[in-house]
Amino acid sequence: HCINNVPFPKQQTRRLLHQNWLLFRNQYQCVDRLFLQQVAHIGGYTPFNFDITDKIKDGSNFIIVRVNNKRIPEGVLTVNADWWNYGGITREVLIVDVPELFINDYLIQLEKGKYDNISGSVRVNQQIAGKSIVLDIPELKIKRTLATDGQGIASFTIKVKPELWSPEKPKLYDVSLSSDEEKINDKIGFRQIETAGKEIRLNGKKTFLRGICIHEEAPFRQGRAWSPDDAKVLLGWAKELGCNFVRLAHYPHNEYIVREAERLGLMVWSEIPVYWTIHWGNPDTYTNAQKQLNDMIDRDKNRCNIIIWSVANETPHSEARDLFLSKLAKFVREKDNTRLISMAMEVTGIANNTSKVEDNMNKYVDIISFNNYLGWYGGTINDLKTRQWEIPYDKPFFCQ
Numbered sequence: 494h495c496i497n498n499v500p501f502p503k504q505q506t507r508r509l510l511h512q513n514w515l516l517f518r519n520q521y522q523c524v525d526r527l528f529l530q531q532v533a534h535i536g537g538y539t540p541f542n543f544d545i546t547d548k549i550k551d552g553s554n555f556i557i558v559r560v561n562n563k564r565i566p567e568g569v570l571t572v573n574a575d576w577w578n579y580g581g582i583t584r585e586v587l588i589v590d591v592p593e594l595f596i597n598d599y600l601i602q603l604e605k606g607k608y609d610n611i612s613g614s615v616r617v618n619q620q621i622a623g624k625s626i627v628l629d630i631p632e633l634k635i636k637r638t639l640a641t642d643g644q645g646i647a648s649f650t651i652k653v654k655p656e657l658w659s660p661e662k663p664k665l666y667d668v669s670l671s672s673d674e675e676k677i678n679d680k681i682g683f684r685q686i687e688t689a690g691k692e693i694r695l696n697g698k699k700t701f702l703r704g705i706c707i708h709e710e711a712p713f714r715q716g717r718a719w720s721p722d723d724a725k726v727l728l729g730w731a732k733e734l735g736c737n738f739v740r741l742a743h744y745p746h747n748e749y750i751v752r753e754a755e756r757l758g759l760m761v762w763s764e765i766p767v768y769w770t771i772h773w774g775n776p777d778t779y780t781n782a783q784k785q786l787n788d789m790i791d792r793d794k795n796r797c798n799i800i801i802w803s804v805a806n807e808t809p810h811s812e813a814r815d816l817f818l819s820k821l822a823k824f825v826r827e828k829d830n831t832r833l834i835s836m837a838m839e840v841t842g843i844a845n846n847t848s849k850v851e852d853n854m855n856k857y858v859d860i861i862s863f864n865n866y867l868g869w870y871g872g873t874i875n876d877l878k879t880r881q882w883e884i885p886y887d888k889p890f891f892c893q
């Protein structure tokens with residue numbers, strides 16, 4: 494792909510090339526200078542940025558994007574999967590101007606287990622102390638000036654009791670972060686999610702998840718769904734079905750669908766494409782999976798409607814698989830302990846109209862989840878009325 498005639502007048506800013514998704518291995522060439530090593534990206538479902546400030550020239554430029562969606566056995570995803578991996582540029586490519594010192598990350602949420610403490614942090618792109626950043630949430634009468642430490646991070650805890658987000662009332666607050674050079678606006682909701690025995694509790698109350706799985710397929714054309722309009726159609730259908738929850742299978746979907754779900758009051762299960770026969774013993778495969786998991790959490794950690802991070806789908810049991818997935822689950826727990834962890838497990842036995850689920854990963858997940866294909870791979874639709882499940886764990890279970 495060639496992006497032609499990109500104008501760059503001289504400015505005292507840094508320029509970032511932001512790509513929401515390219516499948517699967519990506520390399521860039523810009524303004525007659527080759528810089529493939531610096532800008533190669535592996536993993537097709539999470540966004541990434543490249544600083545191209547020093548690679549462009551004043552005036553007209555062109556950018557060449559090399560995209561390879563070929564599946565490889567050691568990849569994530571691997572060679573066998575049951576969805577179409579569209580190639581090429583299937584999400585937006587943006588040129589973003591930022592100041593030399595800019596806000597490059599932030600987290601704003603309810604402190605775990607508390608309903609009257611908003612906590613979080615703001616990070617700038619340089620390790621510089623004393624940078625002032627103003628946090629403003631007008632509806633909560635919050636206007637706090639923060640100062641970065643020597644790592645360029647400003648942490649905060651504010652005593653306030655916000656109205657909680659829920660499917661019945663998906664309350665979002667206007668939030669801004671500003672410095673002398675820039676202002677960032679967002680809409681953020683606040684909620685708590687936890688389990689107690691076999692119950693899932695949203696904001697301390699037992700909740701029942703009524704949902705559907707969605708692939709990122711365009712509703713009225715062939716190709717990948719990527720736009721705000723696509724998100725409104727797909728999630729509108731889910732709402733018409735009476736859903737309060739969607740599983741975005743089997744990879745991180747675009748940001749428009751996550752934000753639209755949040756606006757509509759749909760809880761979300763978000764997943765990485767660790768699928769079927771991943772190369773469990775390959776260290777590079779694990780590194781790839783963890784990087785995609787890390788990037789998914791980094792992008793969506795401020796989206797209150799995401800209640801579940803999923804580390805895998807339908808993976809055959811083995812010691813190597815258990816080690817691989819347990820490491821991913823531990824990574825998630827350390828990075829974000831405010832959400833639940835799950836994975837779609839395999840049904841391990843069927844007899845007398847009873848599906849049995851036993852999995853060594855039970856100790857690492859908060860929800861026991863499995864796929865049941867009655868009327869598809871076996872049984873009939875009518876069996877849904879009488880099917881029983883044998884699950885020897887005191888945890889909620891999610892059948893899909």
